[in-house]
Every structure is written in structure tokens, then in C-alpha cells.
Amino acid sequence: MNIAVSRQLISLYRFWLCVMLSVDAFICGILSVYSFYICLAIMVVSTLSAAFIAFFYIPRYFRSYLVEITETALIVKRGVFISRRYILPCPRMIYFDRSQNVADRIFGLYSVRVHAARAKLTIPGLSRNEALKLTMLLSGESEK
Numbered sequence: 001m002n003i004a005v006s007r008q009l010i011s012l013y014r015f016w017l018c019v020m021l022s023v024d025a026f027i028c029g030i031l032s033v034y035s036f037y038i039c040l041a042i043m044v045v046s047t048l049s050a051a052f053i054a055f056f057y058i059p060r061y062f063r064s065y066l067v068e069i070t071e072t073a074l075i076v077k078r079g080v081f082i083s084r085r086y087i088l089p090c091p092r093m094i095y096f097d098r099s100q101n102v103a104d105r106i107f108g109l110y111s112v113r114v115h116a117a118r119a120k121l122t123i124p125g126l127s128r129n130e131a132l133k134l135t136m137l138l139s140g141e142s143e144k
Contacts, residue, residue, distance in 0.1 A: 003134055005067075017054050076121060092119070093138065096112060096135060109125050
């Protein structure tokens with residue numbers, strides 16, 4: 001069974017990128033007292049890199065994020081430039097939990113953390129239903 005990351009996580013990451021650009025603009029405002037051209041160069045580079053991250057990297061990263069549950073393992077695949085695959089055997093799982101921080105709560109997202117012997121795996125940006133389904137499947141309970 002495959003579980004996908006919520007599309008709202010892309011909005012959350014774009015929001016954090018806007019916050020970082022605002023901090024960058026504030027710092028450039030302070031630096032503009034010393035040199036306008038240094039400030040301009042910093043703003044151009046940061047704006048272009050933020051646009052690349054927001055419209056190229058983030059959507060592709062979360063499209064490549066795949067959680068697969070088999071009979072014997074939890075498999076997580078992710079990565080844009082470097083593809084990574086994490087395999088966590090079911091017998092090694094100790095416990096798992098759902099969590100939300102403030103930003104996740106605003107966007108209605110959950111993270112599921114799976115703890116195993118010598119390993120910890122976090123699956124971010126799941127909707128409430130997907131997080132419940134994942135924890136039920138991992139615990140072996142049937143869906144109600």
C-alpha cells in the first residue's frame with residue numbers, strides 16, 4: 001500500500017521560504033547603509049535561488065516522496081537529485097507516534113515518527129486520514 005505526502009506541505013515550505021526572504025530583505029535594508037550594490041547583489045541572488053527552490057525543487061521533492069508498506073517492511077523513497085531509499089523491517093519497529101507543530105496545525109498536517117532499534121524515521125506532511133491509516137497499518141489494527 002502506498003501513502004502520499006499532502007499537497008499542503010508544499011504550501012507550508014513556500015511559506016517558510018517567504019519568511020526567510022523577509023528576513024533577508026531586513027538584513028539587506030540594514031546593509032544598504034554601507035553599500036547599495038552589495039545589498040542589490042544579495043537580493044538578486046537570494047530571490048533567484050528562492051524562486052528555484054519554491055517552483056522547481058520543493059514540488060519535485062514531494063512528488064518523489066513515496067511511503068510504501070509491505071508485509072515485511074516500511075519503505076520510504078525520496079530525493080530529487082540524489083534518490084534515497086529507506087527500508088525499515090517491521091520486526092525492528094519499537095513504537096510510532098503522530099505529532100503536529102504549530103505550523104502543521106495551521107495547515108492541517110501530521111508527522112508520523114517510527115522508532116526502531118538503532119533507527120528513527122519521520123514521515124512529514126500527512127493529512128489526518130493518511131496519518132491515521134499509516135499508524136493503523138503499522139500497528140496491525142484493521143480500519144474502522
